[in-house]
């Protein structure tokens with residue numbers, strides 16, 4: 001019974017945990033590394049175990065930093081099953097195929113450069129291909145929330161709603177081995193309570209070992225009501241000035257939340273019924289997938305749908321699937337709202353909108369998510385007066401720029417502490433992962449004051465003996 005931390009140790013990316021039991025070997029998550037500098041070799045490193053002997057991957061949710069390396073696992077000979085909820089399976093298909101396309105495009109670009117620069121070294125290959133993604137999707141098996149699933153004698157699992165994005169789950173694992181029994185809970189990414197559309201996180205049962213995320217382990221977020229009020233005020237002010245509002249947004253999760261609130265604000269008359277453009281093919285797909293999963297909706301959302309007031313239907317909604325439809329938005333001069341990806345302006349159609357709006361003082365660029373260091377979004381939020389939007393193309397930033405943080409799909413430190421205190425009330429060991437070092441450490445300190453468990457902030461490749469509950473190895477890779 002061993003657990004090894006293969007990612008998300010003292011950082012918020014690349015979630016991957018390897019468990020070895022007599023009943024089988026499995027991963028919890030198999031995430032892509034998306035650090036600020038995107039060192040590509042991180043995602044090409046050896047997994048550190050025999051992929052062909054891996055039996056299962058328990059997938060908590062479809063964000064790329066949790067599922068993004070699954071196609072690579074398939075390419076390296078994975079024969080087992082990926083087990084997740086049906087919402088996660090549907091979203092993973094969208095996200096992994098998109099990721100595979102990007103990998104292939106990047107490799108083609110690198111290949112041209114490699115040919116131009118004298119073909120030095122081995123030719124660049126994609127991290128994985130669309131075919132690898134399709135192969136890996138074949139291995140998915142979905143399970144229902146709250147059902148105990150016996151994977152093998154002595155090994156059972158259960159997925160509980162984590163309230164983070166569609167299909168997201170915390171995973172409970174029960175291991176029986178030679179007279180010893182252990183229950184281990186992985187939080188996955190935990191959502192914040194009281195958010196629209198999806199249910200709040202459900203509490204798993206008490207566990208011996210808790211492996212928790214700590215993204216906001218050192219941060220207290222303002223109330224969601226305040227966030228929405230701030231959002232309404234910013235949007236209303238720009239529209240009243242005759243301006244247009246541009247919202248760079250992540251396709252999965254954030255776009256749907258923002259869209260929901262816009263619909264509410266229009267319905268309640270707090271902002272006028274202006275046209276809303278959704279200009280991101282992936283966001284459109286993700287919204288379609290969300291609509292097909294009413295089993296994940298909270299009560300309020302179900303009531304809205306029963307009253308025929310689906311927040312996904314607005315009187316002047318423009319869904320821009322094609323490139324032409326996207327370009328046509330440029331001719332629209334009246335007040336409107338444009339939601340486009342990517343959320344940090346690192347690529348996608350949002351860049352074309354920046355080209356048209358950055359220099360217009362009456363317009364507003366409204367950021368609704370975290371902007372990582374080194375991204376175009378971060379430069380603008382930090383107050384850059386002139387930015388590069390395309391190669392050799394610079395624009396002055398003359399529009400209004402606003403950033404609203406509270407739409408994050410992550411629990412804040414108080415919510416994390418409450419959740420862990422309940423699940424870990426009788427735990428012997430708690431591991432704080434998926435957080436920058438200050439956040440993970442701050443959370444660990446709070447937990448030590450409240451709980452009797454030993455609380456650790458593990459390093460990458462640390463190994464835990466789950467029977468004795470001690471760190472047995474800080475270097476090297478488990479076999």
Ligand SMILES: [Zn+2]
Pocket residue numbers: 061063164189
């Ligand atoms: Zn996530």
